[in-house]
Amino acid sequence: MIDIINHTRVNPNNYGRDHTLLICGSALDDRCTTIRDLTLARINSKVLEVTFNSDTYSLGVGDKTASLRQSNSILTQEILKLDFVNVAIDITSLGFVELLVILRWFKNSDFAILGAVYGEPKSYKPRADYMSDFGHHEFDLTSHSGGFKAIPGFSKAISSGTKATLIALLGFERSRLGQLIQLDEGAYIGKVLPIFGTPSYKVGWDKHCFFQNIETIKNCCGSPNFVSSYSPYDLIETLKYIKECFPEEELMIAPFGTKPLSLGAAIFLSNNSDTTLKYDHPIKKQSSSSGVARIHLYELTQSE
Numbered sequence: 001m002i003d004i005i006n007h008t009r010v011n012p013n014n015y016g017r018d019h020t021l022l023i024c025g026s027a028l029d030d031r032c033t034t035i036r037d038l039t040l041a042r043i044n045s046k047v048l049e050v051t052f053n054s055d056t057y058s059l060g061v062g063d064k065t066a067s068l069r070q071s072n073s074i075l076t077q078e079i080l081k082l083d084f085v086n087v088a089i090d091i092t093s094l095g096f097v098e099l100l101v102i103l104r105w106f107k108n109s110d111f112a113i114l115g116a117v118y119g120e121p122k123s124y125k126p127r128a129d130y131m132s133d134f135g136h137h138e139f140d141l142t143s144h145s146g147g148f149k150a151i152p153g154f155s156k157a158i159s160s161g162t163k164a165t166l167i168a169l170l171g172f173e174r175s176r177l178g179q180l181i182q183l184d185e186g187a188y189i190g191k192v193l194p195i196f197g198t199p200s201y202k203v204g205w206d207k208h209c210f211f212q213n214i215e216t217i218k219n220c221c222g223s224p225n226f227v228s229s230y231s232p233y234d235l236i237e238t239l240k241y242i243k244e245c246f247p248e249e250e251l252m253i254a255p256f257g258t259k260p261l262s263l264g265a266a267i268f269l270s271n272n273s274d275t276t277l278k279y280d281h282p283i284k285k286q287s288s289s290s291g292v293a294r295i296h297l298y299e300l301t302q303s304e
Contacts (some may be wrong), residue, residue, distance in 0.1 A: 002103060002267050004233045006299035012119070015295045018043040019085035022117070023050055023102060025093035031119035032093040034292045046082050050075070052097040054149055054281040059101060068152060071101040072108055088115030091259045096279055097151055099266040104153070107270065107302055116298040118230070118259055120201045122291025147280060148180060154269055154277040156250075163190030164250035166278065167242060168221075169235070169257035169265060170194050174212040176256045176280055181220060189252070192221040193242065197229025197258050201293065209257075229257070230296055232264030239268045243275075254278040260296065267300070 015038050022039040024032065024047060039045050051060040057068045059075075066074040079087070089102055106114045158164050166189045168177050181189065194217050196209055217224070225242075227234040243251060253275060255265040269275055 001271050001303050002107060003301055003303065004236070004267070004298055005301050006297075007231065007233065008297045009294045010297060012038065012292050012295055015117070015297075016042045016045070017086050018045060020045040020115075021079065021082055021084035021087045022047050022090055023079075023087070023094070024090035025049065025051055025095055025098055027093060029121070031121060031292050032090065035090050035092060035117055035119055035295070044083070046084060048078065048082065050094065050098050050102065052095055052101070054097070054147075059098075068101070072105050075102065075105040076109070086113075086115060087111060088117055090117050091263050092117065092119045095281075096255055096262050096266065097281070099263060100151065100154060100269065100277075103266055103270045106300070112301060114300040116263060116300060118263075118296040118298075120230070120293040120296070122293050148183060148278060149281060151277055151279065156274070156276050158188045158250055158252075158276065162250055164188055164252045164276065165190060165242075165246055166192045166252045166254060167239065168192055168194050168254045169261050170196055170209055170213045170217075171257045172209055172212055173256065173282075174216060176282070177213060177254065178216045179280065180254060180278060181216070190249075192217065194221050194224045195235070195238065195257070195261075196224055196226050197261055198226045199228060201229060227261070230260045232260050232267065232298065235261050235264030236268050239264070243272070250276065252276045252278045260298075263298070
């Protein structure tokens with residue numbers, strides 16, 4: 001069982017600990033680069049890049065590559081080669097599947113504490129069209145989707161006779177939930193429970209999320225839930241409550257929202273093997289955000 005035991009927010013100038021191993025994804029924007037640079041500026045600190053390829057179902061760890069089923073062994077092998085005291089993951093740059101496999105590795109490791117780092121953006125890159133109200137709420141975040149592909153260990157067969165409840169963590173891209181509902185065509189999803197990140201990082205940013213998703217959810221979803229956009233703990237508690245309210249139903253989680261909420265979803269999925277992941281493997285664009293505001297630091301622990 002993985003739990004979150006601490007959450008603090010710091011100025012970027014105050015981030016970093018000596019002798020830290022930072023596990024991160026590809027550096028796509030200012031936030032990723034800043035967190036890497038601040039880590040490497042500390043005494044005896046190191047960076048290890050981890051990436052998942054949804055076409056080949058392979059995991060890259062440093063300069064090594066292995067199948068997804070070998071993720072625990074390759075992570076252990078490459079991590080234990082390095083000399084460090086503290087280990088942390090940069091959820092800013094890591095994709096959702098990378099989060100899942102690293103958390104699975106953590107549960108099977110001898111480490112008691114795993115840090116998690118998230119850098120808030122100062123701004124997102126807008127799309128070019130500002131000729132309508134919609135243009136003011138749309139950002140240039142991804143190029144395309146890799147498709148809804150199952151991840152071994154986090155997916156299970158759902159009967160069309162049973163139908164599942166889909167918990168959708170909503171973000172700035174309206175097409176993601178719409179595509180999932182359209183592809184399903186009512187075969188396996190019975191109802192949709194949307195979750196919005198409110199409060200958002202900046203005043204008014206939650207309106208972008210509402211504007212993007214309102215057309216999709218107004219005809220097919222139940223009453224929305226609201227959790228803090230930067231609190232994975234709040235999300236985990238909400239997911240626990242939903243599971244208690246629907247004890248006999250199959251639950252699916254679609255993590256389309258903020259990275260802190262993706263961390264909460266990944267922890268919940270890791271702790272609840274009877275819950276299914278629905279994920280579309282988006283291809284993130286370079287420089288989709290700019291600047292670094294606050295840095296969030298989370299501490300994760302594991303227990304039997």
